[in-house]
Amino acid sequence: MSEAPAAPHTASADARPAAGQLNLLLAPPRARTGWRVLPARVVAMCVVELQKLRHDRTELYTRAVQPALWLLVFGETFTRIKAIPTGGTPYIDYLAPGIIAQSAMFIAIFYGIMIIWERDAGILTKLLVTPTPRAALIAGKAFAAGVKALIQAVVVIVIAALLGVAMTWNPLRLLGVVVAVVLGSAFFSCLSMTIAGIVLTRDRLMGIGQAITMPLFFASNALYPVAIMPGWLQTVSKINPLSYQVDALRGLLLGTHAHLALDYAVLVAAAVVGIAAASSLLGRLAR
DSSP, X not given: OOOOOOOOOOOOXXXXXXXXXXXXXXXXXXXXXXXXXXXXXXXXXXXXXXXXXXXXXXXXXXXXXXXXXXXXXXXXXXXXXXXXXXXXXXXXXXXXXXXXXXXXXXXXXXXXXXXXXXXXHTHHHHHHTSSSOXXXXXXXXXXXXXXXXXXXXXXXXXXXXXXXOOOOOXXXXXXXXXXXXXXXXXXXXXXXXXXXXXXXXXXXXXXXXHHHHXXXXXXXXXXXXXXXXXXXXXXXXXXXXXXXXXXXHHHHHHOOOOOHHHHHHHHHHHHHHHHHHHHHHHHHHTO
């Protein structure tokens, strides 16, 4: 008579977990840090900043008035008198990219006021004790300023189209416009936050912002070609990031000659330097 088959081995109900599993039960896994989480935290800070628009959208509407007046009054008038040489391009067409850059700069250059308000309200101190790197905090705010500037850029483009400005509607070129507007706004918002970290008060920041806004605008190629500027102003224009932003926008929207590789290289470098400078002063602002 043959033997009965052996019963299969059953796993013990109280089998001990492996050493690695036991460690996971006793201690949580280490949180990801460094560059791996930096993009996610930048996006999170940007979304937080943009959610503030739900509470007050009047800023976007009121800020659209000034660029509209520049195009309607200044652009139409100087197109008729032909006082500024633009190489055969109607002056209002030449002006439109400059007004896009100007409206983006005007939004970003006072962005430091918001971070001073956050300091006064105690919000900034709470943000600084989180694991989020300071560079991510600044970059999130900077790119949120860029998204706000895009809304203004759309308004200016619509007004320019209604006035008959011959602009391209190529999707790739419009994508390049988006990148140029965001990078330029990121730099100027970081410049504002850097000044905020130095002066520490809203009143001083408002005074300095008003003092540098128009010189930056007039010392660029937004209103007139660099070639007709005096020599010293040409030198200032060459170190002004706004000039490179306008050159990129003009080349993309109007199809005129532009140094796009140089323009984007300067804008990227300016944004990186701006984020680094503002991040280094963020702790001083929170004291």
